Amino acid sequence: MAKPNAPITEHLAYLLAQANREINRQLELRLSKEGVPVEQWRILKVLSDGNGHSMGELADAVLLNHPTLTKMIDRMVSDTLVYRVQDPNDRRKVLMFISDRGKVLSKKLNTLAVDQEEHILESYGNKSTSELKRLLESLIDSSN
Amino acid sequence: MAKPNAPITEHLAYLLAQANREINRQLELRLSKEGVPVEQWRILKVLSDGNGHSMGELADAVLLNHPTLTKMIDRMVSDTLVYRVQDPNDRRKVLMFISDRGKVLSKKLNTLAVDQEEHILESYGNKSTSELKRLLESLIDSSN
DNA sequence: TTGAAAATATTGAATATTCAAGAATTGAAG
DNA sequence: CTTCAATTCTTGAATATTCAATATTTTCAA
Numbered sequence: 001m002a003k004p005n006a007p008i009t010e011h012l013a014y015l016l017a018q019a020n021r022e023i024n025r026q027l028e029l030r031l032s033k034e035g036v037p038v039e040q041w042r043i044l045k046v047l048s049d050g051n052g053h054s055m056g057e058l059a060d061a062v063l064l065n066h067p068t069l070t071k072m073i074d075r076m077v078s079d080t081l082v083y084r085v086q087d088p089n090d091r092r093k094v095l096m097f098i099s100d101r102g103k104v105l106s107k108k109l110n111t112l113a114v115d116q117e118e119h120i121l122e123s124y125g126n127k128s129t130s131e132l133k134r135l136l137e138s139l140i141d142s143s144n
Numbered sequence: 145m146a147k148p149n150a151p152i153t154e155h156l157a158y159l160l161a162q163a164n165r166e167i168n169r170q171l172e173l174r175l176s177k178e179g180v181p182v183e184q185w186r187i188l189k190v191l192s193d194g195n196g197h198s199m200g201e202l203a204d205a206v207l208l209n210h211p212t213l214t215k216m217i218d219r220m221v222s223d224t225l226v227y228r229v230q231d232p233n234d235r236r237k238v239l240m241f242i243s244d245r246g247k248v249l250s251k252k253l254n255t256l257a258v259d260q261e262e263h264i265l266e267s268y269g270n271k272s273t274s275e276l277k278r279l280l281e282s283l284i285d286s287s288n
Numbered sequence: 289t290t291g292a293a294a295a296t297a298t299t300g301a302a303t304a305t306t307c308a309a310g311a312a313t314t315g316a317a318g
Numbered sequence: 319c320t321t322c323a324a325t326t327c328t329t330g331a332a333t334a335t336t337c338a339a340t341a342t343t344t345t346c347a348a
Binding site: 054055056066067070074091 | 326329
């Protein structure tokens, strides 16, 4: 399996990159209706539980590294989608919260994202989709 | 499936991004032994069939857009890993070829990449891996 | 055959990301 | 208690990516 001369299309790393790129492109296209990059959808979705999340926690959850997240959050604060509060229990930390405006946007974005998943379900099938999700979760687990 | 309030970890787009990030990180780590980014491994691997590949073809194959590829190829030409030849049949095109030095490096990189796949196979299992590959291929197919 | 449209690749400016360093706070050992 | 290491976040410079425009060549219709 995956011999040295195998074509690149047989490598798991490549297949994942290719699938991710394609699905991401489709999602990007939908979210662009609201002028929002995929990462901001992720941020709003995580924060929409209403709890405060530290920057480190957020960075992990939305798959961005710290400095990139800081700068993206700066923009979202300017757009009044989220706001910062210093953590009273540990003042090194900053807790991020979603604003009312952010909640409204988040709902619209979720609709678009769910649309996409339904579109995938139609062309790809219910069974394949849930099986793929299961395998991905287990791959991620086994990598920690 | 994938209701509006479902956590982000249930979205296919997110699971793919997460798995891709993790596997890519591991591969990056191995390839860094040779000081080469993942994209250059892909380029060398595609070119190592010995045929000339146009920039457009390459860009598709290695999942980069045109300007990014052009600039990465510039660096690889400086490192004498690849070289450009104008396509005699269509002079708008540039054909990329791998050099001897590139072939030597490509072999080393393939070893590292195969190592990684074997490592995944061990912790994740043979059956899961091939099933995941099958599903990813089919997802990519159904998206075109 | 000519001229306009399409295809291919590159360039330069604008934008985004990353790396390394810094500032503030906490933890914990002596 | 004090001090030094670790944690958390941000900043600025270096690097990389992207968008829009350009140059070149080909295609194809009139």
